[in-house]
Amino acid sequence: MDIVKNSFTDDEELKILQDLIAIHSVNDHEMEVALYLQKLLKKHDISAKILRFSETRGDLIAEIGSGKPVLGLSGHMDVVAAGDLSQWKTDPFTLTNIDGKLYGRGTTDMKSGLTAMVIALISIHDHHLLKHGTLRLMASFGEEIGEQGSQLLKNKGYMRDVDALLIGEPTGYQIAIAHKGSMDVRFTSHGIEAHSSRPQNGYNAINPLMKLLIEANRFFNHSSKTNSQLGKLTFSTTIFNGGDQVNSIPALAQAEANIRTIPEFNNAEVEKNLKEMIAKQNKAGAKVDLDVYMSEPSIETNGQSKFIKLAQKIGAEFVGKAIPTFALNPVTDASNLIIDKGPDFPLAIFGPGNDTPHQVNEYVDQEMYLKFIDIYIALFTAYLNN
Ligand SMILES: [Zn+2]
Known part of the structure; x- marks a missing residue:
């Protein structure tokens, strides 16, 4: 396995996640997440556009590279409510590491996946790793209720030229290619x-x-x-x-x-x-x-694309075991984003996390979060440079 070129140290990667967890983007206030990411991207000379939906809500789009193929990256910026605070062992909006587990609302669903995608995008840009092709980040608002953010992205044409889509929803080391x-x-x-x-x-x-x-x-x-x-x-x-x-x-x-x-x-x-x-x-x-x-609508792809095979291969190299495909239970932004693409469309729902979303004491394994950044950098560059 190649040494992955990354612009951030582990501590910096944890700090960014900590900052995002601290933003109470509970089905609103995604604008704060978008503005934070816009500023972070700007520091690395990547301009990001915000599609405003209201004062406090909007989507963020950032792109590097040019031409074909286009790899879309999708992640939502909202989280569900914290629920019964007395049942949490930590403050849900303070990222807290206990024995290698990072606790907080949105750690699994899906601020770790979103952060990993953003860090991968920045690192690829900083190290000039793209020979050709376009990497397009589409961060959405309102995924947890109504999916209006992804609807807006679709309606504004951001999916039109996308050749493959990765959604960083929490699957752990397996790739979802379908959901109800x-x-x-x-x-x-x-x-x-x-x-x-x-x-x-x-x-x-x-x-x-x-x-x-x-x-x-x-x-x-x-x-x-x-x-x-x-x-x-x-x-x-x-x-x-x-x-x-x-x-x-x-x-x-x-x-x-x-x-x-x-x-x-x-x-x-x-x-x-x-x-x-x-x-x-x-x-x-x-x-x-x-x-x-x-x-x-439900989403069903056949998982036979080059992109899925590549994700399985690269994932397995990093993780040391096979990466299977499967069907996910909950709905994702894919329902809107790939509504008019056929079953051959390369869709990978593949991101850090586990089965604690929407629960108290939601967490992500620190090691998995950090590893996904490297997997993403390797996967995005391998797909686009191929
Ligand atoms: Zn989610």
Whole structure:
């Protein structure tokens, strides 16, 4: 293995991560992360552009090199809320090293991956390691809720000429090439209030909603459609509210569900099926409406590209064991970024971290974080210079 040329010492790499963890970019305030990175890049003569979405939110784009091929790097700048502070053994916004584990909100998901990509980009630039090709960093806001940041990047054309995409979400030493889609839907059932001694004078909003949910549960969760990498679609009712007085027929009931979709049973089909089930209830006298307020498609690539093979080879050299491909459970910005690319598109979701995202005591192994910087520098240059 070649000695990787890196512009930073381990301590400097830890300091940058520490600075980013200290920024409370909990589904907002990503602008502070973007401004920090813009300043850091500027110190190394790399200009970065901020796509402003609001006062406090925006995407950051930085590019080195020129021409083809174009390797896209994607990472989100937001984190989820810290949760129950009393359950944390450290302050979630102070990077804390305990026995080689770096604790903090966003250490795994995914400020370590984002920082590793930025450090790799700077090091490649400083040492003139690119013979040709373009390395484009696209740091997004709002990945954890709504994925508006990646939507904006896609709409502004930043993915148009991208030949391969690496997303630094936490996978550890394995590469995700597929994930399910996700939909959040709300059902609102309108009834007519009446005293429960005379229910015939009203219309119970809960009843059709219950029937609908039972039917949806049975229909979606017993479908025979399956995907070889992702398995089956899942439908989960996650919120149910209705009525406010024990002796009143309720005029309003609401339920929400989250559906995890697969290419064989996609978001559009789910919506169509839900509308049919609702129409059936409404024909029988109910008044239920549907609001699909979040819909991200599933992503499936075949992992057969040169880029994936190269990532597996270089990863294995650094780690000393084989790097397998797999399908990830959660949705990523890939849902927006590669929505119009086919199954041959080279997508690698490959970044430092473990299975502690969205939990208290989230951490990343210090060694893994530092190693990913070297893997990235070697991988990005090998792919682009090839
Ligand atoms: Zn993430």
